[in-house]
Amino acid sequence: MGVVAWRSLPLGWVGSLGGLVLNLGGAGLGQLLWSVLKDYQKTRILMFLDPDKNPLGAGYHLIQSRITIGASGLWGRSIFQGTQTQLGFIPKQHTDFIFSVIAEETGFVGSLVLLCFFWLSRSICHDPVSSNGEYL
Numbered sequence: 001m002g003v004v005a006w007r008s009l010p011l012g013w014v015g016s017l018g019g020l021v022l023n024l025g026g027a028g029l030g031q032l033l034w035s036v037l038k039d040y041q042k043t044r045i046l047m048f049l050d051p052d053k054n055p056l057g058a059g060y061h062l063i064q065s066r067i068t069i070g071a072s073g074l075w076g077r078s079i080f081q082g083t084q085t086q087l088g089f090i091p092k093q094h095t096d097f098i099f100s101v102i103a104e105e106t107g108f109v110g111s112l113v114l115l116c117f118f119w120l121s122r123s124i125c126h127d128p129v130s131s132n133g134e135y136l
Contacts, residue, residue, distance in 0.1 A: 074109060
């Protein structure tokens, strides 16, 4: 069916050629940008995409963060009572993994409230009519 629709379009070969050029250009640009990155940047990207490749090395912190968020439950473990955060399984709690800490201590409900606050602050800041964004 898709082939019939493609064949019935006027100048369908031009669209096909354009799509091929865009795909090849995007692949070439991706390879160029990948070669510019340093090794530690490449490792961080690969570990973000699949932290289970190296669970005891570079992927350890991402896996622990995922465990922390998953174990928090609906209401969380209470403020300063999170097992993963208090026992030091989550490094850099105040900067890199702040969402994991909040999610463990306040649970799904607290995480949802935090994301709603982020969305609300974004919508207030991007509202050109209101002057409320000046205060954020």
